[in-house]
Amino acid sequence: MKIGILGAGHMGGAMIKGWLRSKQVQPKNILVKGGKSGTAEALQAELGFELTQDINDFAKVDVIFLAVSTPLIMPMIEQLKEILIKTNIPLVSVSAGVPIQEMQEVLGEEYPIAHAIPNTPAQINQGITGISFAKKINSDEKKLITTAFEYLGTIMEISESKIGVFGTLAGCGPAFVDIFLDALADGAVLHGLDRETAQTVAAHMVSSAANLMLETGKHPGVLKDEVASPGGTTIKGITALEKEGFRYATINALDTIMKS
Ligand SMILES: NC(=O)c1ccc[n+]([C@@H]2O[C@H](COP(=O)([O-])OP(=O)(O)OC[C@H]3O[C@@H](n4cnc5c(N)ncnc54)[C@H](OP(=O)(O)O)[C@@H]3O)[C@@H](O)[C@H]2O)c1
Incomplete structure (x- = not known):
């Protein structure tokens, strides 16, 4: 599985560490885009994953995770929109504050979206992740997302209305x-x-x-x-x-x- 992730801060970094620690994902199969502070570069020097500043590189991954701060989620989706619509790559937001419906307003109701909340123990593969899926997501797309989170610990499918709590x-x-x-x-x-x-x-x-x-x-x-x-x-x-x-x-x- 080739994973793309935007945001390598506390949560994104914990997920990257967890995937690598699980040995189920190789560093060359994790593509990361960070912000401007150098956090992602420092983590890359330690862990050796693929790093890019070019959003177009995300067209080559199997699944995209958004682990940026909540106010940046929708602008990030706008930036990725062209690639997403062209490729139909499953998109997962781990933001606490953006519901699936808001993402569907940009990408459409058919788009394979998940809203997931992991936690920082994911970095030692002992996280617990609650996942809510868009209605029209198919079983292969669901399996791909579920598998990526299973590498980080326990998962629980949960309705969108309960994802906040x-x-x-x-x-x-x-x-x-x-x-x-x-x-x-x-x-x-x-x-x-x-x-x-x-x-x-x-x-x-x-x-x-x-x-x-x-x-x-x-x-x-x-x-x-x-x-x-x-x-x-x-x-x-x-x-x-x-x-x-x-x-x-x-x-x-x-x-x-x-x-x-
Ligand atoms: N922390 C948790 O325990 C936790 C748990 C569940 C869910 N979440 C969710 O995870 C998301 C991130 O939270 P966090 O605690 O990890 O915050 P954080 O530590 O501030 O990480 C956010 C990261 O996004 C990066 N970023 C900013 N602009 C970017 C851009 N244009 N492209 C790519 N990356 C960019 C930042 O990089 P720079 O620093 O270089 O700007 C930063 O490293 C939030 O939506 C939050 O709701 C967090």
């Missing part, structure tokens, strides 16, 4: 977890554990707790009850968290994004 949870969530990890490590450092050990333990604990939920299929409340014995230390910690509005703060973070 999916992106808030999966796309913004890693930053919430990063803050939680940092705070957990701070708490352990406060009581004498060195920073490196504290961070390693916190990261393993969070990832193993999440894996336990995924593997057992148990509700997180049930797993919490299995740790919190009556009158024990864990329930004291939970009480302290709830006193500070831990759950509300978390729910409110998602709610605030959705309402913004």
